[in-house]
Amino acid sequence: MLQAVQKVVILFFGLLLLSTNLFSKPLFSDEQLSKLANSSQWRRLLHFKNGESEIDDKRFFFSKEGKRNPKSELKAFISKLASDRSNDENSTLCYYPSRSTWILQQLPQLKKSIFIPQCKKLKKEIKEIGAKKITIILASAHMNSPASAFGHTFLRIDNNSNTPLLSYAVNYAAQTNEDNGFIYAYQGLFGGYEGRYSITPYYKKLKEYSDLEQRDIWEYTLDLTQEEIDRLVLHILEIRHFYADYFFLAENCSYNLLWLIEVAKKKSNLVKEFNYKAIPIDTLRAIENENLIKESIYRPSKRKEILAISHPIEHNPLALTFAKSNEYNLSLIKELNTKEKIASLELATEMLKIKRSNNEIPKKEYLSNFLKILKMRSTLGKKDKEKIAQPASPQEGHLSAKTTFSFLTDKRVQLRTKVSYHDIYDNDNGYIPGAYISFFDTAIEAEKNNLKLEEINLLEIKSYAIQDTIFKPISWEVSLGGKRVFNDELYSYLKAGAGVTLGRDTFYGYTTLTPTIYYKKNSYHSIALNSGILYNPSKDLKFGLTASKEWFSKSQEIKSLEPFFTYSFNQKSAINLKYSYKNIDKVEEKTTLLSWFWYY
Numbered sequence: 001m002l003q004a005v006q007k008v009v010i011l012f013f014g015l016l017l018l019s020t021n022l023f024s025k026p027l028f029s030d031e032q033l034s035k036l037a038n039s040s041q042w043r044r045l046l047h048f049k050n051g052e053s054e055i056d057d058k059r060f061f062f063s064k065e066g067k068r069n070p071k072s073e074l075k076a077f078i079s080k081l082a083s084d085r086s087n088d089e090n091s092t093l094c095y096y097p098s099r100s101t102w103i104l105q106q107l108p109q110l111k112k113s114i115f116i117p118q119c120k121k122l123k124k125e126i127k128e129i130g131a132k133k134i135t136i137i138l139a140s141a142h143m144n145s146p147a148s149a150f151g152h153t154f155l156r157i158d159n160n161s162n163t164p165l166l167s168y169a170v171n172y173a174a175q176t177n178e179d180n181g182f183i184y185a186y187q188g189l190f191g192g193y194e195g196r197y198s199i200t201p202y203y204k205k206l207k208e209y210s211d212l213e214q215r216d217i218w219e220y221t222l223d224l225t226q227e228e229i230d231r232l233v234l235h236i237l238e239i240r241h242f243y244a245d246y247f248f249l250a251e252n253c254s255y256n257l258l259w260l261i262e263v264a265k266k267k268s269n270l271v272k273e274f275n276y277k278a279i280p281i282d283t284l285r286a287i288e289n290e291n292l293i294k295e296s297i298y299r300p301s302k303r304k305e306i307l308a309i310s311h312p313i314e315h316n317p318l319a320l321t322f323a324k325s326n327e328y329n330l331s332l333i334k335e336l337n338t339k340e341k342i343a344s345l346e347l348a349t350e351m352l353k354i355k356r357s358n359n360e361i362p363k364k365e366y367l368s369n370f371l372k373i374l375k376m377r378s379t380l381g382k383k384d385k386e387k388i389a390q391p392a393s394p395q396e397g398h399l400s401a402k403t404t405f406s407f408l409t410d411k412r413v414q415l416r417t418k419v420s421y422h423d424i425y426d427n428d429n430g431y432i433p434g435a436y437i438s439f440f441d442t443a444i445e446a447e448k449n450n451l452k453l454e455e456i457n458l459l460e461i462k463s464y465a466i467q468d469t470i471f472k473p474i475s476w477e478v479s480l481g482g483k484r485v486f487n488d489e490l491y492s493y494l495k496a497g498a499g500v501t502l503g504r505d506t507f508y509g510y511t512t513l514t515p516t517i518y519y520k521k522n523s524y525h526s527i528a529l530n531s532g533i534l535y536n537p538s539k540d541l542k543f544g545l546t547a548s549k550e551w552f553s554k555s556q557e558i559k560s561l562e563p564f565f566t567y568s569f570n571q572k573s574a575i576n577l578k579y580s581y582k583n584i585d586k587v588e589e590k591t592t593l594l595s596w597f598w599y600y
Contacts, residue, residue, distance in 0.1 A: 028078075028107070036106055037071035044263050045099050045235070046070060047244070049271060054251060057242035078103060081110065087117045094119040098231075098238040098263070122237065129168055129199075130159030131233045134224055134264075136257065136293075137169070138284060138394060139209035140216040140301075141432045149437045149461060150421060151280045151394070152209065153254045156202050156219070157233065169205035170236055172197050172256040174246040195246030195256065197239055214303035214471075218394060220284065223294045224264055232264035249419065249439065250276060254283040265292065277419055279400045281430075288395060300388045306350050306470055308386035312343040314469045323347040324470075326361070328369050330376055338380055345377040347470075391505075392539060397430020398422075398571050399599035406595040414454065414593070416443040424462065424532075424546070425576055426597070427568045429539035433505045434464030434475075441481075453490065455483035464501040464510040464534075475501045475510055477530075486556070486585060491518040499530070509533045516550070526552045542566045559583040572599045 036042055047054045052068045053061075060066075062080050066073035077092075077099060084092040093100045094117055104111055135156040141149055155170040174193035187193055209215045224232070239259075244251060255278035258270040270286050287293060300308075313319035313336075322332040322344050333344045349370065356366040402423075404416040418441035422431050443454040458481045465473035478496040485491045497514025511531045518524040528550035535543040543565045550558040564578035574597040582589045 033074060033078075034071060036103075037074045041102060041263075041266060042074060043070055044259065045102060046073060047239075047259050050275075054244050055239075055242055056245045060242040074103075078107075078110070081114050085115045087115070089119065089121045091117045091119075093117055094122050095241065096238050097122060098235040101231075101234055125237065126233065129157055129233060131157045131229045132226070133158040133161060134222045134229055134232060135164075136220045136222060136284065136287065137205075138218040138220070138280060140218075140394070141435050142209075142215055149435070151215075153257055153280045153283065154205065155257060155260065165203045165206070167202040169200050169202045170197060170257075170260070171200065171205065172253045174248075175243070189248050191245035191247050191251075193246040194243040195251065195253075196243050197236060197256070199236065199240060214301045216301050216304070216391070217299040219297040219299065220287070221294045221296070222261070222287075222292050224292075228264040232260050235260060235263045250274070250278055252278055254278050254280040258283055258286070261287065261292065265290075268292065277401070279420055281394045281397065282400055285395055296393070298390050298393075300390075302350075303471060304388050306347065307468060308388050309343055309346045309350065310470055311386055313340050313347070316340060319344040319347075320469060323351055326355075328352075328373060330372075339383070342377065342380050342383050345373050345380070348373050349377070351470075392430045394430050396539070396571075398426055398568065398574070398597075401600050402426075403598045403600070404576075404595050405598070406593045409592045410447075412445050412447045414443055414445045416441070418442070418457075423460075424534070424544065425542075425564060425566055425578070427539065427542045427566055427574065428505075428536045429568070433536065434462075434466060434501060434508060434510070434534075436460075436462040436464075453482075455481065455490075457481035457483075464508065466501050466503055466505070466508050475499045475512060477512055477514060485518060485558070489520060491520045491524070493518045495528075497528075497530075506537060507533075507535045524552060524554070526550050526558075528558075540568045556585045557583070558585070566597070573597065574599075 043049075046066075048070055053066070055061075055067075061073055061076075063069065063072040063076035066076065077096075080092050081100060081103065089095065093114075097119070135158060137154050137156055139152045139154075141151045154172070156164065157168045157170060158164055159167065172195060174195055176187070176193050206217065209217065244256070246252065255271070255274055258274070258278075262268050262270055268290050270283070270290065273286055274283065310320070310323070313323075316336070318332050319336060319340055322329065328348060333341050336344065352361075352366060352370055352373070355361050356363070361369075400420045400422070402418055404414070406414040406416065408414065419439045421437050421439070423436050423438050423441070438457060438460045441455075441457040441460060443456070445452055445454045457479055460477075460479040460481070462477040464475045467473060476496075476498045480494050482490050482492045493516055495514050495516040497512050499510060499512030501508055501510040503509055509532065511529070514528045514530060516526045516528060518526065528548050530546070530548040532544060532546035537543075544563070546560075546562045548558075548560050552558075559582070561581040562578060564576060566574055566576045568574040576593075576595040576597060578593045578595070580589075580591045580593065
């Protein structure tokens with residue numbers, strides 16, 4: 001017993017002497033620690049910006065002042081490294097590999113004074129990932145999900161260029177199962193969710209975004225050396241343990257990927273550009289502007305692949321009935337030519353997979369029908385794969401924030417501005433046709449030296465999802481804000497509705513029915529029938545015609561008609577000409593507006 005006590009005492013004083021010696025030696029002088037603490041790389045490792053770390057998890061810091069004091073955090077971290085004698089995966093060096101590696105590179109003498117654990121689990125994970133290449137993935141907007149209205153970006157870590165599906169995906173997302181768009185928007189706007197990094201097999205992420213959510217995928221390989229790739233992987237393996245408050249417009253999925261790239265590429269300077277909003281396409285442009293992209297690949301969504309398969313039979317009711325039925329009666333297609341039979345069978349296969357993934361049919365029935373279809377298909381030989389036209393790259397579209405300067409025929413002038421993103425008057429080039437979302441869209445008018453707030457739309461989403469022979473999505477719209485209605489007075493309002501959109505990507509028409517609640521001292525209820533035709537013949541030109549009729553509970557009506565066209569000069573500039581007719585409770589207002597759109 002006495003010997004055990006003696007050993008504990010000796011170990012205690014040994015550790016005390018070691019920690020004292022560490023900070024008494026010249027190489028750990030206060031000047032040197034200050035230099036390291038103020039280095040850009042240490043601040044990146046802490047996600048330090050505007051005077052504090054953006055990590056909100058207290059477990060991330062070793063100093064009570066660490067969130068706002070990089071030097072205090074550095075001292076505390078070195079002290080912890082020096083005193084930690086544990087040899088498990090929760091040891092400082094194993095659990096915090098990114099910061100530990102950097103500190104030991106800056107202070108190599110420290111290696112002689114600290115205990116180096118084996119970190120078997122960490123080493124095994126690094127070996128399994130086997131990072132050789134980093135690719136940033138952009139999944140296009142998902143029209144029926146408010147949480148994905150801007151699209152989504154994540155990273156792919158490749159260990160073999162020939163087998164990308166065996167790679168790993170690095171994702172940053174809000175931790176929530178919330179399906180209510182309003183609750184998600186509110187919580188997301190004000191940091192109500194925890195944001196976390198995660199590492200998952202890439203094929204699962206691809207299935208989630210491309211197959212199940214019917215989203216196009218764009219892949220951009222980053223120009224990184226092996227040393228930079230290793231640095232990025234170490235930081236992911238550390239930062240995944242901690243959370244930061246998630247903000248839908250600012251500190252979101254795309255923004256937080258920039259920290260990983262900055263840690264890897266020391267000379268990059270990406271994060272500082274984004275203070276108030278970070279739209280996925282904007283962060284991608286920032287990466288491209290720093291010449292960090294080597295190549296890009298486009299992968300069409302499963303929806304587009306299915307539509308390409310169905311092209312030869314899109315006007316054949318019997319073939320479509322066979323492909324979408326549950327019986328798969330082969331006699332329905334026996335009179336078709338070989339090309340049509342192949343299309344019918346391949347479409348049936350894809351529809352069967354969708355039904356199984358949605359748990360619409362039991363596994364036994366799925367396998368029976370699947371084998372029956374494949375057996376018939378095997379007798380028809382090979383065919384060339386249907387080509388899918390590649391849309392314009394997302395980087396080609398207009399920039400996401402917009403200010404509008406308008407001149408009205410009655411000598412009024414209007415200034416309108418919005419934080420983001422894409423509205424019905426903008427050309428769809430580089431964007432999803434029919435997907436419109438705007439935040440904080442505010443209009444101020446000037447007339448005879450008088451200013452007035454014309455309207456403010458806090459949130460406006462219009463999802464005109466085009467129906468086709470296979471997929472029948474419901475179009476919907478929702479908006480919240482304030483606008484002038486009766487007697488030119490400002491009313492707050494909340495609108496939500498649904499409808500149908502038909503056509504194709506460049507030419508489509510929609511109809512929606514939208515109940516609305518207005519409020520000014522008292523509440524007013526209405527329901528409106530909205531319709532429109534939109535034509536985008538080229539990347540520079542767009543025509544539109546919108547109309548609506550709104551019925552109020554007190555026998556009042558509002559009618560409107562609005563033809564317009566927009567011509568884009570480039571990503572930053574466009575002109576718009578619009579004629580606006582309104583009849584508000586039998587009071588007519590006719591106006592022509594000539595507008596200049598400035599995107600930034």
